[in-house]
Amino acid sequence: MKRNWALTPYLIWMIIFIVVPLALVVYYGITVNTDSGVAFSLSNFKRFAEPIYLRVLWRSIKLAIISTIICLIIGYPVAMILAGNSFKHKNVMVMLLVVPMWMNFLLRTYAWLTLLEKNGIINSILGKFGLPMLNILYTESAVILGMVYNFLPFMILPIYSVMSKMDYSLIEAAEDLGANSLIVFRRVIFPLSLPGVVSGITMVFMPAVTTFVISRLLGGGQFTLIGNLIEQQFLYVGDWNFGSTMSLIMMVIILISMLFMNKADGPERSGGLW
Amino acid sequence: MDESVIKMFEKEYGVRVVYDTFSTNEDMYTKIKSGGSNYDVAFPSDYMIKRMIDEDMLEKINLDNIPNYKYIDQRFKNLEHDPNNEYSIPYMWGTVGILYNTTMVDEPVDSWEILWNPKYSKEILMMDSQRDSIGIALKLLGYSLNSTNPAELEEAKTKLIEQKPLVLAYVVDEAKDKMVAGEAALALVWSGDAVYGMLENPDLAYAIPNEGTNLWFDGAVIPKSTQNKELAEAFINFLNEPEIARLNAEYTGYSIPHVEARKLLPPEIVNNQAAYPEEHELDNVEVFVHIGDMLKEYDRIWTEIKVH
Numbered sequence: 260m261k262r263n264w265a266l267t268p269y270l271i272w273m274i275i276f277i278v279v280p281l282a283l284v285v286y287y288g289i290t291v292n293t294d295s296g297v298a299f300s301l302s303n304f305k306r307f308a309e310p311i312y313l314r315v316l317w318r319s320i321k322l323a324i325i326s327t328i329i330c331l332i333i334g335y336p337v338a339m340i341l342a343g344n345s346f347k348h349k350n351v352m353v354m355l356l357v358v359p360m361w362m363n364f365l366l367r368t369y370a371w372l373t374l375l376e377k378n379g380i381i382n383s384i385l386g387k388f389g390l391p392m393l394n395i396l397y398t399e400s401a402v403i404l405g406m407v408y409n410f411l412p413f414m415i416l417p418i419y420s421v422m423s424k425m426d427y428s429l430i431e432a433a434e435d436l437g438a439n440s441l442i443v444f445r446r447v448i449f450p451l452s453l454p455g456v457v458s459g460i461t462m463v464f465m466p467a468v469t470t471f472v473i474s475r476l477l478g479g480g481q482f483t484l485i486g487n488l489i490e491q492q493f494l495y496v497g498d499w500n501f502g503s504t505m506s507l508i509m510m511v512i513i514l515i516s517m518l519f520m521n522k523a524d525g526p527e528r529s530g531g532l533w
Numbered sequence: 534m535d536e537s538v539i540k541m542f543e544k545e546y547g548v549r550v551v552y553d554t555f556s557t558n559e560d561m562y563t564k565i566k567s568g569g570s571n572y573d574v575a576f577p578s579d580y581m582i583k584r585m586i587d588e589d590m591l592e593k594i595n596l597d598n599i600p601n602y603k604y605i606d607q608r609f610k611n612l613e614h615d616p617n618n619e620y621s622i623p624y625m626w627g628t629v630g631i632l633y634n635t636t637m638v639d640e641p642v643d644s645w646e647i648l649w650n651p652k653y654s655k656e657i658l659m660m661d662s663q664r665d666s667i668g669i670a671l672k673l674l675g676y677s678l679n680s681t682n683p684a685e686l687e688e689a690k691t692k693l694i695e696q697k698p699l700v701l702a703y704v705v706d707e708a709k710d711k712m713v714a715g716e717a718a719l720a721l722v723w724s725g726d727a728v729y730g731m732l733e734n735p736d737l738a739y740a741i742p743n744e745g746t747n748l749w750f751d752g753a754v755i756p757k758s759t760q761n762k763e764l765a766e767a768f769i770n771f772l773n774e775p776e777i778a779r780l781n782a783e784y785t786g787y788s789i790p791h792v793e794a795r796k797l798l799p800p801e802i803v804n805n806q807a808a809y810p811e812e813h814e815l816d817n818v819e820v821f822v823h824i825g826d827m828l829k830e831y832d833r834i835w836t837e838i839k840v841h
Contacts, residue, residue: 311833311836311837311840312836314840315836315840318840372707376711376714376716377716378714378715378716396702397701397702475661476707478702479700479701479702479703479704480661480702480703480704480839481697481700481702481703481839483836483839483840488836491832491836492832495663495832496828496829496832497559497828498829498832
C-alpha cells in the first residue's frame with residue numbers, strides 16, 4: 260500500500276497532463292460543431308481521406324523516412340567509432356554532439372536560414388573559391404537537411420549507448436573462431452546493436468514526421484507537412500475538430516510504426532533510450 | 534503604445550492604468566470573452582471589432598465625451614464594421630502592398646500582375662497568410678477581397694497555383710529581413726514592415742497596385758466588462774489630443790487617422806509613401822470583413838495551393 264501512496268502525485272500529474280488532454284483530443288476529433296450544438300461525427304476523418312490531405316500525409320512520411328535513413332547512414336558509423344577503443348577523445352566528441360542540443364531548436368533552425376541564403380555565408384565562401392553557388396534554401400533538400408541536422412544526435416546517442424555496453428569478449432570469441440571483420444560485424448556487432456538502432460529510428464522518425472517548424476522555415480511554406488496542417492487548424496482557422504482528427508490519425512500512425520519497430524527489436528532488448 | 538503617454542494620462546487624471554498586450558486579435562478576444570478580466574479599453578482590428586459588436590461584447594461610445602473625434606479623417610468614419618461610428622474610434626491603420634528592390638525591378642510597380650511576371654522567377658516572396666494572399670489574387674481578378682463566391686475563389690486559386698513556380702517562399706515575418714538582405718526582388722508585405730525595410734535599406738520601395746488592396750486598422754473600443762465607462766472615454770479622448778497622437782505615432786511607426794497629429798509628424802515619416810500613401814492610391818481599397826465559416830473554405834484553397 261505504501262508504494263501505491265508514493266505513486267499518487269505522479270498519477271495525478273499524468274491524469275491532468277496526459278489523460279485529460281488526450282481525452283479532449285479524442286472528443287474534438289470525433290465530433291463536429293453544428294448549428295444545433297456539438298454532434299458525434301466521423302466526417303472529419305472522411306475529409307482527411309481527400310487527395311490533398313493524403314498527399315500531405317504521404318509527403319510527411321516520405322520526408323521523415325528519407326531523413327531517418329540519412330541519419331542512420333551517418334549516425335551508425337559515428338556511434339561505432341565513438342564506442343570503439345581506438346578513439347582517444349571520445350568524451351570530447353560526445354560532448355560536441357550534445358552541446359548544440361543545449362541551444363534552442365528554433366535558433367539552430369533560424370541559423371540555417373541565414374547560412375543557406377543566396378548571399379549567405381556558405382555561398383560567399385563558395386564564391387571566394389570560384390565554386391558554383393548552392394541554392395537549396397526553400398527546397399525539399401533544405402527541409403531534409405534541417406531534419407537530419409536537428410535529429411542526428413537522437414540516432415547516434417542510443418546506438419552509441421548500446422554499443423559501448425556491448426560485451427567485447429563476444430567479438431573476441433568470434434574472431435578466435437575464425438570470423439573475419441566483416442562477418443564479426445554482420446553476425447555479432449550489428450545484431451547486438453539492434454536495440455539502439457531501433458530506438459534511434461523511432462526517436463528520429465517521430466519528431467521528423469510531425470515537425471512543422473523546419474518545413475515552414477527552411478521550406479519557405481511550400482512543403483506543407485501534416486504538422487503545419489494541424490497548427491493551421493488550431494491557430495488560424497479555429498477548426499479544433501479537424502485539427503484533433505488529424506492529430507488522432509498521426510498518433511495511430513506513430514503507434515503502428517512503434518509496434519512494428521518493437522517487433523523488429525525482438526524480445527531481448529537490452530538498452531537504448533526507450 | 535508609447536508608455537510615456539500612459540504615464541501622462543495617469544498623472545493628469547490621478548489613476549493607475551493597467552496595460553496588457555496580446556500578440557493576436559484572437560488572443561485578446563479569448564481573454565475578454567472568457568470574462569474574469571475587466572478591461573476598460575481595447576484596441577482590436579476591423580474584422581474583430583465587427584465580431585465583438587455581433588456578439589454584443591462592446592459598449593456604445595458616447596461621442597460627446599470624445600470631442601477630439603473631430604480630428605479623425607473622414608475616410609476612417611462610417612466604415613462597414615461599425616457603420617454608425619457607435620462602437621469604435623479609429624486608432625492606427627495600414628495597407629498591404631508590394632515591397633520591391635529598385636535595383637532589381639526596373640519597370641513601374643503598379644499592378645499585382647508583376648507578382649506573376651516570369652522575369653522575377655524565384656525572386657518573389659508571397660505572404661503565408663490566407664486572407665492576404667488569396668485577397669490580392671481576388672483583387673487582381675477584379676473581385677472583392679472579401680469574396681465568398683465559390684467560382685471567384687476557384688479562379689483565385691487557379692491564379693495562385695499558376696504563380697507558385699515563380700515564388701521563392703511563402704513567409705510572413707522573414708519577408709522584411711530577406712528584402713533588406715537583397716534575397717528577393719519583390720515581396721507582398723504589410724505597410725508597417727515596408728516602413729521598417731525602407732529605413733534599413735534605401736534601395737527598397739513600396740507600392741500599392743492600382744487594382745486596390747486591403748486597408749486595415751485598429752480601433753479603440755470599450756468592452757462591456759468596463760467598470761468606468763466615462764474614464765475609458767476620457768482615455769480615448771486623451772489619446773486623440775494632437776500632441777499625444779503624434780508621440781504615439783512616432784513611437785509605434787504605424788500610420789494614424791488623426792489629421793492634426795499628422796501635420797506635427799517629422800517629414801521623413803509623413804513623406805514615406807508606405808506609411809502615408811497618396812489619396813489616389815487608396816481609391817480601390819477594401820477592409821477585411823469577418824467571413825465566418827467561409828474561413829474554412831479559404832483554408833482548403835490555401836492548402837491546395839501549397840500542396841500543389
